[in-house]
Amino acid sequence: xxHIYRRLWQVNWAEQWQYRANLLMYLLYWLVSPVVYLxxxxxxxxxxxxxxxxxxxxxxxxxxxxxxVDQLTSDITIHVxxxxxxxxxxxxxxxxxxxxxxxxxxxxxxxxxxxxxMVLIPIWLVLYLLFHPDxxxxxxxxxxxxxxxxALGFGINFLLGAALTxxxxxxxxxxxxxxxxxxxxxxxxxxxxxxxLMPPAIQRIADFLPFKFYIYFPVQIILGRVPPEKxxxxxxxxxxxxxxxxxxxxxxxxxxxxxxxxxxx
Amino acid sequence: xxxxxxxxxxxxVNLQIALAYRADTLVNILIxxxxxxxxxxxxxxxxxxxxxxxxxxxxxxxxxxxVFRLVNMLMVAVIWPATxxxxxxxxxxxxxxxxxxxxxxxxxxxxxxxxxxxxxxxILAIALIVVGIRFSGGAPxxxxxxxxxxxxxxxxxxxxxxxxxxIALTFWFVKFDNNVTILQALMDSxxxxxxxxxxxxxxxxxxxxxxxxxxSIPLQGLRGEINGTQVLVFIGVALAALWVATRVWKAGVRQxxxxxx
Numbered sequence: 001x002x003h004i005y006r007r008l009w010q011v012n013w014a015e016q017w018q019y020r021a022n023l024l025m026y027l028l029y030w031l032v033s034p035v036v037y038l039x040x041x042x043x044x045x046x047x048x049x050x051x052x053x054x055x056x057x058x059x060x061x062x063x064x065x066x067x068x069v070d071q072l073t074s075d076i077t078i079h080v081x082x083x084x085x086x087x088x089x090x091x092x093x094x095x096x097x098x099x100x101x102x103x104x105x106x107x108x109x110x111x112x113x114x115x116x117x118m119v120l121i122p123i124w125l126v127l128y129l130l131f132h133p134d135x136x137x138x139x140x141x142x143x144x145x146x147x148x149x150x151a152l153g154f155g156i157n158f159l160l161g162a163a164l165t166x167x168x169x170x171x172x173x174x175x176x177x178x179x180x181x182x183x184x185x186x187x188x189x190x191x192x193x194x195x196x197l198m199p200p201a202i203q204r205i206a207d208f209l210p211f212k213f214y215i216y217f218p219v220q221i222i223l224g225r226v227p228p229e230k231x232x233x234x235x236x237x238x239x240x241x242x243x244x245x246x247x248x249x250x251x252x253x254x255x256x257x258x259x260x261x262x263x264x265x
Numbered sequence: 266x267x268x269x270x271x272x273x274x275x276x277x278v279n280l281q282i283a284l285a286y287r288a289d290t291l292v293n294i295l296i297x298x299x300x301x302x303x304x305x306x307x308x309x310x311x312x313x314x315x316x317x318x319x320x321x322x323x324x325x326x327x328x329x330x331x332v333f334r335l336v337n338m339l340m341v342a343v344i345w346p347a348t349x350x351x352x353x354x355x356x357x358x359x360x361x362x363x364x365x366x367x368x369x370x371x372x373x374x375x376x377x378x379x380x381x382x383x384x385x386x387x388i389l390a391i392a393l394i395v396v397g398i399r400f401s402g403g404a405p406x407x408x409x410x411x412x413x414x415x416x417x418x419x420x421x422x423x424x425x426x427x428x429x430x431x432i433a434l435t436f437w438f439v440k441f442d443n444n445v446t447i448l449q450a451l452m453d454s455x456x457x458x459x460x461x462x463x464x465x466x467x468x469x470x471x472x473x474x475x476x477x478x479x480x481s482i483p484l485q486g487l488r489g490e491i492n493g494t495q496v497l498v499f500i501g502v503a504l505a506a507l508w509v510a511t512r513v514w515k516a517g518v519r520q521x522x523x524x525x526x
Contacts, residue, residue: 028450035466036454043461044315051314130465176292183303193310 012111038063060133065219073153075161085168146221152238153213159245169256190216210241279381319460324401331393333455342383412486419503420479426510436517455480
């Protein structure tokens with residue numbers, strides 16, 4: 001099995017490498033809104049001294065960490081899979097004796113991530129020099145604790161994204177559905193604003209949803225703002241969501257496949 | 266007048282396309298409303314934590330959101346669909362058919378494909394601007410309103426010119442098909458007043474990819490922060506940009522060698 005993953009990695013890496021010129025454009029997309037929100041909130045914090053206890057540096061460190069976490073937990077499944085379901089090219093992959101999503105699509109995601117990450121790092125360093133955040137609260141152990149949290153966030157995002165994409169077996173409007181999902185995620189994940197600045201009611205909802213594992217939770221760990229008892233509690237909740245996402249994905253995939261063969265694609 | 270007639274025909278054709286996919290049109294409008302809701306929630310979160318953002322009140326930010334959506338609408342309704350088709354047509358040579366027609370090729374490329382349902386977006390944007398201005402306290406000076414309108418037109422022309430230059434680059438670099446992403450990516454910065462950005466970013470979105478010129482600056486005109494001379498400068502810049510863009514386009518068309526090569 002490991003051998004299969006390694007080979008798929010080689011194929012997907014080579015494939016992604018072909019499009020390296022476009023990467024900068026994608027990254028730009030990724031970078032702009034966090035930088036915009038960073039500017040908005042630091043302006044407010046500077047004018048008022050602090051917002052709800054958060055200083056300008058708290059916002060800078062938050063959004064700078066977010067840039068990296070967001071990229072690591074992001075999922076591109078819909079872009080690499082939906083069209084295969086729609087035009088029937090998935091058939092070729094179904095012939096292989098491995099699960100096409102949990103192998104090929106997953107590895108494709110990782111290859112894309114690795115490549116964009118390589119380009120992101122120098123850009124991040126430039127932003128670091130421009131904003132000079134004070135990262136003195138970050139410790140080695142907070143970064144090490146964040147790694148499983150990031151992996152968890154990616155796992156949930158990937159499985160939910162795959163489940164959503166598999167709705168393409170039923171509807172041609174899967175891209176519209178994904179936009180709703182994306183809007184929910186960007187509000188509840190902490191992409192727009194650190195969740196503690198949300199109205200209390202929305203905070204309580206966000207606390208139970210899976211989206212905070214994409215950004216807010218790992219970022220808070222990196223910044224050393226999660227007390228140990230909360231850490232355990234949240235990891236447990238994250239694992240529960242991972243299990244739910246997995247079951248949901250397997251179920252939609254199985255039912256979808258039945259339809260796929262039924263239309264004779 | 267021929268071009269007005271043509272636009273009329275384009276609108277009709279595109280209306281028919283939209284009506285053929287009624288459910289899609291409805292879904293698109295729903296998604297659009299959802300994003301509007303999202304943006305308003307965003308603003309309300311900001312203003313639940315502060316009274317002003319760099320001196321701008323909630324009403325002014327709603328008006329800015331309206332201008333932003335207006336410019337964004339023009340991009341997605343007119344510019345995006347045209348670009349998608351244009352890039353392929355340079356690559357596979359089907360641009361021949363456009364160039365053969367006895368009308369200005371730039372005009373055809375720009376307006377042949379329009380997402381007609383976006384008219385809804387236009388109405389919404391205007392409503393936001395009106396509500397925002399009302400909300401920010403009273404009617405603005407009529408001269409400022411006049412400046413505002415002129416500056417919006419100038420801003421749109423400048424962005425349109427930049428777009429022409431970007432897509433015309435395809436004539437020289439055939440594989441350069443992500444050219445417009447840079448515009449779309451930086452677009453997000455237009456949602457907030459340009460004064461909140463650090464100087465380097467302000468320079469980028471004002472001079473390099475002039476999103477702010479089309480969003481923040483008109484609003485500053487409305488607030489009375491821009492005088493008559495500056496408005497004249499913006500008109501001059503817009504006309505110059507358009508002139509340069511058409512020259513680049515013509516040079517590009519001369520460079521284009523057709524399908525058979």
